[in-house]
Amino acid sequence: MSTEHEHTQEYPPELPAGIRHARVLAIANQKGGVGKTTTAINLATALAAVGERVLLIDSDPQGNASTGLGLRHEERGAGTYQVLMGEATLEEAVHQTKVPNLFIVPATVDLSGAELELIDLDRRQHRLADALDAAGDALDYDHVLIDCPPSLTLLTVNAMAAADAVLVPLQCEFFALEGLSQLLRTVERVRGALNPALEVQGVVLTMFDKRNNLSEQVAADVRGFLGEKVYDTVIPRNVRISEAPSFGVPALIYDFRCPGSTAYMSLAREVIRREQALRDAA
Template structure:
């Protein structure tokens, strides 16, 4: 599982890990908020039927339809599914409980793996937003498959616990299969260590093992265990807005900076590759 170049710098990212409780949604909403704060136009697509990203951004349940369910199944166009958030420059396609039925409904549909990529293309989403982040459900079903076919790259939040290592291996295998069969752009852009507690020997050991195995793929920034991160969703706010001075917020600010640097490097490498290939 190694980084790979794409024809252009990645714009659309899935936040994915088949294991639940590893910080996917927290990473998605706070990375989106940090990018919006520096002037990027950001769309967050909530593809988890639990709708935690929508809740964490203050989208009331009564205001979530049409949302990601209708958008994924082609029942409503992009413009009708997007909501503004409390965060300037950050818009959301929210998730409602109806999304839980999409797994079954997709089975009998034509081009069932391509529903999301075709919906995004029809709405010209790449031209409208600088960055699109997709918060995936904790599974590798058809909804997550649609996300992985639609994106350029995957960010993998990884809890600093031993059993979490097994999940990333399965996800890496899935990514390689999708890359070969359905989405040649797809690659893992990075692994984000979450819920890190350096007071615990186990946490330190897991971090050391992950860095030894995945090398530069692992972000230098880690996200600590922090009570303010846990409190923020109940207020309908990302922790960056709820308490921007806490350790969790500061970590997500650093993560966003590293994310931007990595993407800039990817863009430069893509330009150099294109220039090289154009030389006769």
């Protein structure tokens, strides 16, 4: 394993210029261990690396996105919990990360109790959407990403109610399609009851092992099921991606030449192209 001394702080090659208005993407999968937070951290970093202003909202009580971006618990102060409870505005909860152009609303330990507390609040399913709307011109970002919990809770519903679209990380494993079907039903329910504009922006295949025939079969099945909704980019299993969080930096900073980092840069290109196509079609 490399030492911290050896980590490069260079940034990857430039991506094409992206769109210039904030779109809110909820990064969600009801199943844990699929690379959801890893995708949130590294996609946000890849977008920020080309000068896009990115806000990552950590809505997972585990707080792994906050930790993975080097924000220690004692540094977090106001975060997602305070925003949802109306104790802080979104602007007051934003923290600068070590990555230029990348900002975060962190998850604090209080967020683990938010599920019960939200039940008694007005507009409990729209608290995050209301906070984003209230920020107005202060929401000066090109992209807003929300890292959701690995379960269907009021926190996940809040994220989907606030989002323009959902980005789904999907592990290349045997039960992948079953879990995906459940998530798509959740998106449909949120669209029908809370957010008519919500769509699935794309599905990204994660933890792909080209030596494993099952990975190839799952990828083929998912593409057959969802077609162009599945990103061309596939995120490989890569030890450098797994090592990076222990150093409090994204994989793209820990080792941007590793296959995982290269894949996330490619994913960022696809996200930008899809967002640009939506803008051109509007």
